[in-house]
Amino acid sequence: MKLFSFFIYFLISIGFAHGQSLPSATPQEMGMNADKLAQVDQVIEEAIDNKDIPGAVLLITRHNRTVYRKAYGYSQLFPQKRKMEVTDVFDLASITKPVATATSLMILLEQGKIRLLDKVNHYIPSFAPWIDKSTKEKSDIRIIHLLTHTSGLPPYAPVDSLKKRYGSPAPDSLIHYIATVERHHAPGTYFKYSCLNFITLQHIIEKLSGQTLQEFSHQNIFKPLGMTHTTYRPSSASSCVPTELLEDGTLLQGTVHDPLARVMMGCISGNAGLYSTADDLAIFAAMMLNNGQFNNRRILSAASVRTMTTLPSGYEKFGRGLGWDLNSAYSSNQGDLFGPQTYGHTGYTGTSLVIDPQTRTVVILLTNRVHPHDNGSVVRLRSLVANVVAASIQD
Known part of the structure; x- marks a missing residue:
């Protein structure tokens, strides 16, 4: 009997080592109304009919079981049409921030290599502080400011002028630009979403x-x-x-859409560049719901998961956890019905991840709204889908 149990465990472990989706269950088995949940189909199909998106993949899990997994519309309209498949790989855009960058940073924190209150100039000596123009008082930017988008760094950088000045790719030159660019406000006083925060975190992760x-x-x-x-x-x-189909006729496929990541960072960037599938993101979300472990593999401590997904003391008004969005102005993808513990993130290309620890529900909506001409919209769609999912929960 022991030998048989070990054999089953070995097969499961091998399966996950080679990639595997979560187990499936019916919505009813997981305490959800199947008819109510199926209303998401009409919501998404209307968005496709309105040309808000060419297509989408929706994956919903509850209690770490996949209860809904479906593809809609087209993954590609140019140069020829191709139907969307549930296994398609998406440019996650800014979902890179919590999944790759913030998680990596917290792993290093657990190893005793960094702390949230460390000054950024401890790792990047040229990293300038905020200087009050009237009093000349200096305020250092710290790691927690980067993670919560309260550093004072500008939202983005002028890619074309940086490329002209430094060439492409030029990650070290971009870090020099970020280290010395004018700060917009004192750190810890204002929320301003900035890709530069997470490119800076990437540099620190790589250095450590x-x-x-x-x-x-x-x-x-x-x-x-x-x-x-x-x-x-x-x-x-x-x-x-x-x-996107660029002006020069280049169709971006397998090459990151975000200009800073693509042009200046060589497609490996802390703010964008990660690719994934809905099934893979469901596994990551299961790890988060399991307090940092999945399939007997611990990625984060329970303490790190709690810290990442809780508003830091003194930062509550900004609505941001460590890499994750809890209730900032960017959190509308959570809809109107999920509870106060819900967190998630979105990506410019049309991606969205919502995790509700209270109901142990995950909503993964991956779209290609920027294909082919970057004129689609998913802000409203994300909320509508989240509302249908939350309303289908019966317990």
Whole structure:
């Protein structure tokens, strides 16, 4: 009997090592109204009919079981149409921030290599503080400011002028620009979403670990979880959902859409660049719901998960956890019905991840709203889908 149990455990472990989706269950088995849940189909199909998106993949889990998994519309309209598949690989855009960058940072924190109150200039000596123009008083930017988007850094950087000045890619030059660019406000006093925060965090992660963010996140997060389709710079572009058709006729497919990540960072960036599938993201979300572990693989401590998904003391008014969005102005993807513990993130390309620990429900909505001309919209759609899912929960 013991030998048989070990054999079953071995087979399960091998399965996850080579990539596997969560077990499935019916909505009814997980305490959800199946007819109510199926109303998401009409919501998404209307968005496609209105040309808000070409297509989508929706995956819903409850209690770490997949209860809804479906593809809609098209993954590609140009140069020819291709139907969306549930296994398609998406450019996650800013979902990179919590999944790769913030998680990697917290792993290093657990190893005693960094703390949230460390000054950024401890790792990047040239990193300038905020200087009050009237009093000349200096305020140092700290790691927690980067993670909560309260650093005072500008939202983005002028890619074209930086490329002209430094060439492409030029990650070290971009860090120099970020280290010295004018700060917009004193750290810890105002929320301003900034991709530069997470590019700075990437530099620190790479300095402390001696690995690229791609290598570190693969070794410490994605490989242990069996997330075999989650990576930077995917090897098979044909398996990726294309994003924008650029003015020069280039169709971005398997090459990150975000200009800073693509042009300045060589497609490996702390703010964007990660690719994944709905199934892989469901595994990551299950790890978060399981307080940092999944399939007997611990990625984070329970304390780290709690810290990442709780509003830091003194930062409550900003609505941001560590890498995760709890209730800021950017959190409308959570809809109107999920509880106060809900957290998540969105991506510019049309991606969304919502995790509700109270009901143990996950909503993964992946779309390619920027294909082919970056004129689609998913802000309203995300909320509508989340509302239908939350309303279908019966217990």
